[in-house]
Amino acid sequence: MTINLDPKIPAGDLSYKWDKHKFDSKLINPANKRKFTVIVVGTGLAGGSAAATLAELGYNVLSFCIQDSPRRAHSIAAQGGINAAKNYPNDGDSVKRLFYDTIKGGDYRAREANVYRLAQVSNNIIDQMVSQGVPFAREYGGYLDNRSFGGSQVSRTFYARGQTGQQLLLGAYSGMMKMVAKGKIKMFNRREMMDLVTVNGKARGIIVRNLITGELERYAADAVLLCTGGYGNVFYLSTNAKASNASAAWRCYKKGAAFANPCFTQIHPTCIPVHGDYQSKLTLMSESLRNDGRVWVPKKKDDNRKPAEIPDEERDYYLERIYPSFGNLAPRDVSSRQAKFRCDDGVGVGPTKQAVYLDFRDAIKRDGKDTVAGKYGNLFEMYERITGDDPYKTPMMIYPAVHYTMGGLWVDYNLMSTVPGLHVLGEANFSDHGANRLGASALMQGLADGYFVIPYTLGHYLASTPLEKVTIEDNAFKDAEQAVKLQTSKLLGIKGKRTVDQFHKALGHYMWDYVGMSRNETGLKKAINGIRKLREEFWQDVNVPGETGDFNLELHKATRVADFLELGELMALDALERKESCGGHFREEYQTEDNEAKRDDENFAHAAVWEFTGQNSSPIRHKEELIFENLKLATRSYK
Amino acid sequence: MSAANTMTLNLKIWRQKNPQTEGKLVDYRVENVSPDMSFLEMIDVLNEQLIHKGEDVIAFDHDCREGICGMCSMMIDGKAHGGFKNTTTCQVHMRMYKNGDTIVVEPFRANAFPIIKDLTVDRSAFDKIIMAGGYITANTGNAQDGNAVLIPKPIADEAMDAAACIGCGACVASCPNGSAMLFMGAKISQLALLPQGTPESAKRTLNMVHTHDTLGFGNCTTHAECEATCPKGISIEHIARMNREYTKATFTYYEKNRSEGGA
Ligand SMILES: Cc1cc2nc3c(=O)[nH]c(=O)nc-3n(C[C@H](O)[C@H](O)[C@H](O)COP(=O)(O)OP(=O)(O)OC[C@H]3O[C@@H](n4cnc5c(N)ncnc54)[C@H](O)[C@@H]3O)c2cc1C
Numbered sequence: 001m002t003i004n005l006d007p008k009i010p011a012g013d014l015s016y017k018w019d020k021h022k023f024d025s026k027l028i029n030p031a032n033k034r035k036f037t038v039i040v041v042g043t044g045l046a047g048g049s050a051a052a053t054l055a056e057l058g059y060n061v062l063s064f065c066i067q068d069s070p071r072r073a074h075s076i077a078a079q080g081g082i083n084a085a086k087n088y089p090n091d092g093d094s095v096k097r098l099f100y101d102t103i104k105g106g107d108y109r110a111r112e113a114n115v116y117r118l119a120q121v122s123n124n125i126i127d128q129m130v131s132q133g134v135p136f137a138r139e140y141g142g143y144l145d146n147r148s149f150g151g152s153q154v155s156r157t158f159y160a161r162g163q164t165g166q167q168l169l170l171g172a173y174s175g176m177m178k179m180v181a182k183g184k185i186k187m188f189n190r191r192e193m194m195d196l197v198t199v200n201g202k203a204r205g206i207i208v209r210n211l212i213t214g215e216l217e218r219y220a221a222d223a224v225l226l227c228t229g230g231y232g233n234v235f236y237l238s239t240n241a242k243a244s245n246a247s248a249a250w251r252c253y254k255k256g257a258a259f260a261n262p263c264f265t266q267i268h269p270t271c272i273p274v275h276g277d278y279q280s281k282l283t284l285m286s287e288s289l290r291n292d293g294r295v296w297v298p299k300k301k302d303d304n305r306k307p308a309e310i311p312d313e314e315r316d317y318y319l320e321r322i323y324p325s326f327g328n329l330a331p332r333d334v335s336s337r338q339a340k341f342r343c344d345d346g347v348g349v350g351p352t353k354q355a356v357y358l359d360f361r362d363a364i365k366r367d368g369k370d371t372v373a374g375k376y377g378n379l380f381e382m383y384e385r386i387t388g389d390d391p392y393k394t395p396m397m398i399y400p401a402v403h404y405t406m407g408g409l410w411v412d413y414n415l416m417s418t419v420p421g422l423h424v425l426g427e428a429n430f431s432d433h434g435a436n437r438l439g440a441s442a443l444m445q446g447l448a449d450g451y452f453v454i455p456y457t458l459g460h461y462l463a464s465t466p467l468e469k470v471t472i473e474d475n476a477f478k479d480a481e482q483a484v485k486l487q488t489s490k491l492l493g494i495k496g497k498r499t500v501d502q503f504h505k506a507l508g509h510y511m512w513d514y515v516g517m518s519r520n521e522t523g524l525k526k527a528i529n530g531i532r533k534l535r536e537e538f539w540q541d542v543n544v545p546g547e548t549g550d551f552n553l554e555l556h557k558a559t560r561v562a563d564f565l566e567l568g569e570l571m572a573l574d575a576l577e578r579k580e581s582c583g584g585h586f587r588e589e590y591q592t593e594d595n596e597a598k599r600d601d602e603n604f605a606h607a608a609v610w611e612f613t614g615q616n617s618s619p620i621r622h623k624e625e626l627i628f629e630n631l632k633l634a635t636r637s638y639k
Numbered sequence: 640m641s642a643a644n645t646m647t648l649n650l651k652i653w654r655q656k657n658p659q660t661e662g663k664l665v666d667y668r669v670e671n672v673s674p675d676m677s678f679l680e681m682i683d684v685l686n687e688q689l690i691h692k693g694e695d696v697i698a699f700d701h702d703c704r705e706g707i708c709g710m711c712s713m714m715i716d717g718k719a720h721g722g723f724k725n726t727t728t729c730q731v732h733m734r735m736y737k738n739g740d741t742i743v744v745e746p747f748r749a750n751a752f753p754i755i756k757d758l759t760v761d762r763s764a765f766d767k768i769i770m771a772g773g774y775i776t777a778n779t780g781n782a783q784d785g786n787a788v789l790i791p792k793p794i795a796d797e798a799m800d801a802a803a804c805i806g807c808g809a810c811v812a813s814c815p816n817g818s819a820m821l822f823m824g825a826k827i828s829q830l831a832l833l834p835q836g837t838p839e840s841a842k843r844t845l846n847m848v849h850t851h852d853t854l855g856f857g858n859c860t861t862h863a864e865c866e867a868t869c870p871k872g873i874s875i876e877h878i879a880r881m882n883r884e885y886t887k888a889t890f891t892y893y894e895k896n897r898s899e900g901g902a
């Protein structure tokens with residue numbers, strides 16, 4: 001099979017591309033929209049906003065999610081905020097600057113045209129969410145408040161306390177519920193997509209498992225939107241919700257959708273450190289804390305004094321020292337790596353020595369406890385609930401954790417994958433964030449995709465593509481369902497000795513140790529071999545109790561872990577082949593003298609796009625060359 | 640973690656295969672529980688043991704495990720989410736217990752929340768309440784500038800207090816009448832406080848209250864158990880505001896039965 005990687009970027013000046021594209025797109029008249037059915041998998045910010053908007057336009061929407069309600073999608077957990085180029089604070093922001101910051105933050109590995117569009121529609125998102133009743137933080141005069149986030153020198157982040165994702169998602173959810181009530185969205189919760197169905201090469205339906213009854217169900221449509229989030233849980237421990245998974249995207253990959261930059265993973269610098277091997281997930285402490293908290297470690301190794309007893313001269317405020325102009329607000333990849341370097345040097349703190357301090361002493365002294373509580377009160381409470389320590393009195397201990405995946409299914413400017421009709425939105429696509437995402441940009445991207453991009457590009461696809469009539473009785477549906485059935489009975493039949501979680505944790509160790517914050521050739525090869533072996537063992541020795549016709553939680557986990565065991569290998573392979581360091585991808589062989597990432601623009605200014613070629617053959621690595629017409633490739637510096 | 644700090648706990652957990660079969664409390668013993676574990680991690684450990692013994696795992700709902708998705712839902716020792724202040728089940732940590740404790744774990748019980756399996760219940764009635772009006776009709780693309788309508792900080796803050804509800808259902812499970820007034824009041828109150836929400840407030844309130852009553856939720860008789868167990872500290876003042884909106888609506892709201900066709 002040959003795959004077509006034409007990004008379909010409209011011609012013309014960067015700032016007119018999107019307007020021109022919208023004008024050039026075909027329209028469907030209101031009466032005809034109701035003849036089309038669209039499947040939307042996932043109800044996070046991307047899926048929720050897309051489902052609501054398409055239904056408002058008149059399409060029939062079938063919406064699916066794993067949780068018991070669309071309101072519980074993983075987006076709910078986002079804390080810090082959402083960016084927009086409003087320039088309300090008058091501090092020099094603009095569409096162009098947001099565009100520039102995002103490309104630079106992503107270490108020049110994203111597509112210019114997509115990122116520019118993202119910055120353009122960012123302002124509409126804020127307006128839309130305000131009109132839906134999202135209670136964003138306000139100043140005393142009643143105006144919207146902003147704060148700053150890592151990797152940027154302007155205040156462009158809108159927020160709703162420490163619960164921005166929750167409030168935005170509830171906004172999108174309420175829009176969905178309005179359309180469910182009108183009968184334009186049919187909601188299917190506690191359903192998991194198990195496979196994509198293609199007919200004549202086009203995405204025309206899905207097979208899902210009803211998680212309660214265990215039964216498989218078939219759904220047909222004119223197009224499929226995949227909004228299933230990121231795959232950070234391949235590491236077992238991450239800040240993602242427990243049900244976050246890669247399976248929907250992975251099954252599409254195996255049906256012909258190319259996967260781009262799988263190795264681009266974001267490791268977030270401010271998370272609560274690991275405390276035991278029973279640990280089930282990691283908790284993020286919002287990056288907004290770095291606005292007022294100062295990051296430090298003791299200068300001396302094995303300094304066992306209490307933090308308060310260590311005088312200032314004996315502390316190393318290493319981010320302020322190394323990056324004087326960005327200080328504690330250095331971007332995530334840079335901050336995470338520096339924390340790792342400190343701990344590798346033996347100056348880490350806490351019982352495991354795998355942590356650094358995030359200290360609010362000076363902020364409390366300067367602004368008073370009440371002001372600090374007003375900004376971060378709920379985060380401080382959460383920290384205390386989990387660790388038993390009070391951050392007003394003693395510094396927080398933090399360590400980097402897997403948080404976000406920039407890689408994902410490849411899409412063109414229209415958000416369409418290499419399978420016609422299969423569109424991919426939100427974190428599930430390979431996105432606009434290049435090799436590193438800036439804080440508060442994922443919420444922006446998910447909502448941009450769902451509210452403001454897909455309504456245009458999907459309309460054009462449906463209006464310009466001949467769509468044969470399909471029904472769920474077609475062979476394509478039967479065959480896909482049969483394959484899922486086979487896999488299920490195989491998993492249930494093994495009755496081995498190790499649990500699904502044991503395998504998942506073992507995979508997580510390979511990923512964290514060799515495909516994590518810093519990578520090298522030997523380690524990556526070790527990971528590839530190790531993961532292959534682990535996968536073989538999984539299919540011989542996993543123990544999945546219970547049966548199919550039931551609410552079988554272990555079975556649900558097992559199918560996801562089976563896919564993670566394949567994806568993990570592709571991530572390692574992608575990291576091995578990308579012989580440069582950029583953003584979150586740090587190859588030890590490619591670094592500057594002062595340990596900064598060393599890009600190779602001559603050979604790697606491209607997206608690596610992987611094509612599946614069969615279960616037992618190697619995937620093919622294609623390239624989408626990234627063309628920079630508006631920005632000059634420069635070495636990223638936050639000094 | 641040294642072995643000296645770990646605990647042994649006796650659990651009594653509700654097991655029920657499906658809605659059709661009867662359930663019962665089953666005894667389990669879990670050893671080596673670290674005080675740093677979360678309550679759900681403790682159940683994870685127990686489930687791993689059950690798998691090794693070839694038994695079916697205890698089914699429970701959870702997802703974010705950081706107190707925001709509202710998925711987790713357990714009655715712990717008779718209290719929704721364990722009865723700790725501002726804490727969801729997933730944020731209960733074992734340091735809140737001591738060696739040798741016996742802990743009883745049951746599902747949220749309410750007329751409107753039928754049991755699916757073990758500790759998992761069906762809370763889709765909440766979605767139906769929201770469908771009845773828990774939104775502002777603002778189609779994508781209509782919005783004016785976000786700063787066009789100024790919202791005083793105290794109002795925005797109060798709306799946010801109400802909007803913090805995670806839809807967990809603890810209020811319903813802890814209410815002697817199985818009422819969802821706190822959940823519903825929080826949404827009605829949030830939207831009534833904001834200028835964007837006022838045009839639809841009367842219709843919203845009437846429809847949501849009516850739907851609430853038909854779904855099998857009981858009435859509010861001001862026990863305030865809901866406020867005491869709500870993990871997000873939602874105040875019953877929002878029920879009071881909802882009641883005011885309701886009274887207002889019964890006097891002011893009428894919908895003309897007219898065709899919307901134009902000339
Ligand atoms: C703790 C945390 C804090 C964050 N804070 C911020 C922040 O402050 N600012 C910011 O910009 N970004 C933040 N992010 C990132 C951001 O939240 C996510 O990238 C974004 O919400 C992803 O949205 P989504 O719609 O793409 O997917 P998700 O919200 O992950 O939704 C995925 C949906 O797909 C469904 N699904 C998945 N697989 C299947 C399947 N097989 N079948 C059916 N349904 C399926 C799920 O049920 C769910 O509904 C944060 C992330 C985390 C983890």
Ligand code: SF4
Pocket residue numbers: 803804805806807808809810811821822825865868869870871872873
């Ligand atoms: S009001 Fe409180 S207890 Fe009730 S659903 Fe909302 S968060 Fe849960």
Ligand code: FES
Pocket residue numbers: 700701702703704705706707708709710711727728729730
């Ligand atoms: S698991 Fe999300 S609130 Fe408890």
